[in-house]
Amino acid sequence: MDISNYRHDDRILLAVDCIIFGFDGKELRALIIKRGFEPEAGKWSLMGGFVNEGESVDRAASRVLYELTGLTNIYMEQLYCFGDVSRDTAGRVVSIAYYALINIADYSEQLQRDHEAKWYSLHEIPSLIFDHTEMLHKAQLRLREKVANQPIGFELLAEKFTLPQLQNLYEAIYQGPIDKRNFTRKILSLGILKKLAEKEKTSSRKGAFYYVFERDKYSQLEHEGMKFI
Amino acid sequence: MDISNYRHDDRILLAVDCIIFGFDGKELRALIIKRGFEPEAGKWSLMGGFVNEGESVDRAASRVLYELTGLTNIYMEQLYCFGDVSRDTAGRVVSIAYYALINIADYSEQLQRDHEAKWYSLHEIPSLIFDHTEMLHKAQLRLREKVANQPIGFELLAEKFTLPQLQNLYEAIYQGPIDKRNFTRKILSLGILKKLAEKEKTSSRKGAFYYVFERDKYSQLEHEGMKFI
DNA sequence: CCAAAAGTGTTTCTATTACACCCATGT
DNA sequence: ACATGGGTGTAATAGAAACACTTTTGG
Numbered sequence: 001m002d003i004s005n006y007r008h009d010d011r012i013l014l015a016v017d018c019i020i021f022g023f024d025g026k027e028l029r030a031l032i033i034k035r036g037f038e039p040e041a042g043k044w045s046l047m048g049g050f051v052n053e054g055e056s057v058d059r060a061a062s063r064v065l066y067e068l069t070g071l072t073n074i075y076m077e078q079l080y081c082f083g084d085v086s087r088d089t090a091g092r093v094v095s096i097a098y099y100a101l102i103n104i105a106d107y108s109e110q111l112q113r114d115h116e117a118k119w120y121s122l123h124e125i126p127s128l129i130f131d132h133t134e135m136l137h138k139a140q141l142r143l144r145e146k147v148a149n150q151p152i153g154f155e156l157l158a159e160k161f162t163l164p165q166l167q168n169l170y171e172a173i174y175q176g177p178i179d180k181r182n183f184t185r186k187i188l189s190l191g192i193l194k195k196l197a198e199k200e201k202t203s204s205r206k207g208a209f210y211y212v213f214e215r216d217k218y219s220q221l222e223h224e225g226m227k228f229i
Numbered sequence: 230m231d232i233s234n235y236r237h238d239d240r241i242l243l244a245v246d247c248i249i250f251g252f253d254g255k256e257l258r259a260l261i262i263k264r265g266f267e268p269e270a271g272k273w274s275l276m277g278g279f280v281n282e283g284e285s286v287d288r289a290a291s292r293v294l295y296e297l298t299g300l301t302n303i304y305m306e307q308l309y310c311f312g313d314v315s316r317d318t319a320g321r322v323v324s325i326a327y328y329a330l331i332n333i334a335d336y337s338e339q340l341q342r343d344h345e346a347k348w349y350s351l352h353e354i355p356s357l358i359f360d361h362t363e364m365l366h367k368a369q370l371r372l373r374e375k376v377a378n379q380p381i382g383f384e385l386l387a388e389k390f391t392l393p394q395l396q397n398l399y400e401a402i403y404q405g406p407i408d409k410r411n412f413t414r415k416i417l418s419l420g421i422l423k424k425l426a427e428k429e430k431t432s433s434r435k436g437a438f439y440y441v442f443e444r445d446k447y448s449q450l451e452h453e454g455m456k457f458i
Numbered sequence: 459c460c461a462a463a464a465g466t467g468t469t470t471c472t473a474t475t476a477c478a479c480c481c482a483t484g485t
Numbered sequence: 486a487c488a489t490g491g492g493t494g495t496a497a498t499a500g501a502a503a504c505a506c507t508t509t510t511g512g
Contacts, residue, residue: 006242006320010282014241014323053239053321057312081310081325083286091235092282094243096310164491181493182475204490205483227473393464410466411502433463435509 015088015095016061017048017132019079019139020069022104023156025165027121028172029104030136032128033068034116039090040129046136047115048095061098068115069107075155076100077146079139087131099139101155147173148229151192154213162200162208163187170229178229190226192218244317244324245290246277246361248308248368249298251333252385254394256350257401258333259365261357262297263345268319269358275365276344277324290327297344298336304384305329306375308368316360328368330384376402377458380421383442391429391437392416399458407458419455421447 020031035045047068051060058078066072079097087093104119111117120126122140127133147153153169154161167183187193194214199207249260264274276297280289287307295301308326316322333348340346349355351369356362376382382398383390396412416422423443428436 012243056314085285206491434511435464
């Protein structure tokens with residue numbers, strides 16, 4: 001490659017930061033780590049890392065997510081590029097933020113200990129370094145918009161889930177109660193959930209039927225114009 | 230500043246590219262330039278430039294827009310970060326794309342000649358270098374979403390505009406006809422347009438009343454939840 | 459007087475909201 | 486038998502879509 005035509009001596013580092021969302025059945029949480037290096041070592045931070053020369057920015061984000069969680073094939077979306085001059089106190093670092101949705105149960109406690117990571121409820125997030133609080137806030141807004149129009153909420157649940165679980169998730173994301181009957185009707189009317197014969201029995205005596213999200217049914221439909229809530 | 234803790238020798242250049250939209254009264258257009266340097270000199274391209282060490286990414290985008298158009302205080306929004314390894318054939322350049330909305334009449338013909346720039350109708354865009362076609366496409370989608378929920382369409386029109394002009398704009402953005410009565414009712418019901426006594430008389434014998442967008446009225450309202458179409 | 463674009467209401471339909479009782483089961 | 490959470494239908498309301506004629510005026 002020849003970049004000789006690009007005369008540009010400025011040194012800007014490029015990083016990615018990941019907002020990782022999980023759902024514990026009642027609350028929406030984000031995975032926050034204790035930063036392990038200076039500056040700001042020991043403070044709460046999003047998981048991040050530098051983009052390497054031979055890897056795409058998307059790839060870097062996936063790698064950073066993998067380093068923290070050991071997970072691959074995770075729903076992940078680019079959020080925004082944060083490019084203020086002094087956002088990182090140690091140098092000129094431009095960061096591309098991504099948010100990921102994972103099933104909280106898939107995250108191993110071992111890794112959690114290794115990285116001094118913690119799932120914080122979105123209401124109890126401590127103060128984060130740099131502009132990470134802003135990133136998290138923006139991710140929350142994006143998630144709220146996105147989840148209304150695309151079937152990404154399922155990414156936060158297990159393969160099998162019950163309608164009450166799904167409703168709890170939406171209530172957590174929207175931070176408000178949703179009418180059970182209206183919710184059930186709407187979500188089932190989309191025709192993308194398959195009801196299983198099996199019931200979830202731990203959270204009630206009656207038990208709630210499990211459902212699975214049928215990705216292929218969804219793909220057949222127009223991706224546009226589908227309202228999930 | 231001390232970046233010694235950030236051991237990172239990779240050389241990634243950071244650029245911005247601008248999708249500049251204008252509206253000619255009938256069609257939505259984008260401002261495309263003949264690239265003046267290698268690689269790909271002489272080919273059609275978006276206007277772009279590198280981010281300098283002492284300037285924010287947003288600032289770089291505004292500067293690049295200014296260099297091409299001489300305009301400041303323009304509506305501009307970050308679109309997406311394009312970070313594939315080989316997107317630029319001459320080196321590793323990550324680009325943050327922005328889109329801007331300008332009143333096409335504010336763009337001087339002199340500058341247009343200086344930069345070998347051209348307003349292309351979105352249906353007649355030539356093949357662009359690198360991933361610029363993808364950028365433009367993404368900007369179009371974003372504009373469509375955005376214009377439905379925020380009052381940014383006005384940025385593409387003159388200070389004073391008529392309802393038929395505004396409707397033409399929305400029809401161009403959505404690429405389909407809109408019912409005149411429904412459109413008028415909806416847009417006026419928002420209470421953010423002020424009708425002037427003056428009429429625009431060039432495009433019809435009867436003449437159409439001018440309106441102005443009242444920014445302050447809009448600011449008073451909730452920015453969220455307002456549907457424009 | 460006529461061509462051309464502006465302006466204006468009503469009805470239909472669809473989607474959203476509000477709302478309360480019975481069901482199944484483990485203890 | 487009862488406490489707990491799961492499941493279900495209908496009526497009222499609001500928002501979106503469909504639709505056609507009259508007005509103005511320069512030529």
